[in-house]
Amino acid sequence: MSSILPTALGGKSQEEHMSLADTIEEANATYVAKRGAKLNLEEIGPKPTRKVAVICCMDARIDAFSAFGLKEGEAHIIRNGGGRASDAIRSLVISQQQLGTEEVVLMHHTDCGFFTFTEDQFKSTLKNDKKLSAPHVDSVAFLPMSADDIEQSIKEDVAYLQDHPLISSKDGCISGWVHDLKDGSVRRVV
Known part of the structure; x- marks a missing residue:
């Protein structure tokens, strides 16, 4: 997944790659919400x-x-x-x-x-x-x-x-x- 981060937000103006580590917490929150305690x-x-x-x-x-x-x-x-x-x-x-x-x-x-x-x-x-x-x-x-x-x-x-x-x-x-x-x-x- 790539994203453009504008300099106004403190990011670089060039395209940056987000690592998996950068997205794990958000993805996991979705997983936990869907999974619940059912398993x-x-x-x-x-x-x-x-x-x-x-x-x-x-x-x-x-x-x-x-x-x-x-x-x-x-x-x-x-x-x-x-x-x-x-x-x-x-x-x-x-x-x-x-x-x-x-x-x-x-x-x-x-x-x-x-x-x-x-x-x-x-x-x-x-x-x-x-x-x-x-x-x-x-x-x-x-x-x-x-x-x-x-x-x-x-x-x-x-x-x-x-x-x-x-x-x-x-x-x-x-x-x-x-x-x-x-x-x-x-x-x-x-």
Whole structure:
């Protein structure tokens, strides 16, 4: 959101960008007024009522609650770039072992930003920036995926979770899905 602030009001005469931090209090007041006490989230507590954790991408176009028909308080939504299982493991272990989730839904999606690079290419670009240290760049796995085989990345991530020693993986409790951003549909892969 941009706004022009006139100098008469003490602002700059050029266009300025308002950060999210500048708008949070006003937006939150609207949220609180609409939400009211109807959800009783304090009474529910931190344990999701449907005992499910959803792992999905951080992509701003995804509304994971709506895509799976969930409401606040029903599920943990664990988000990271690409919706990768290995990047979500810390949160998922806590979700299961401390907060009682029993089912895991993993969702990758079409048109993902993680289809736009390879590991080597991205690391090379970062290393060319003189402000970044090569050892620090090499210490991170950026986990890109292939748009040509999104189903394979889902199968690999589900297998990773099923084989992980800290994850409870009873039969059928871990599923993998593709979310199509064109029409909003989801399709089960595993």
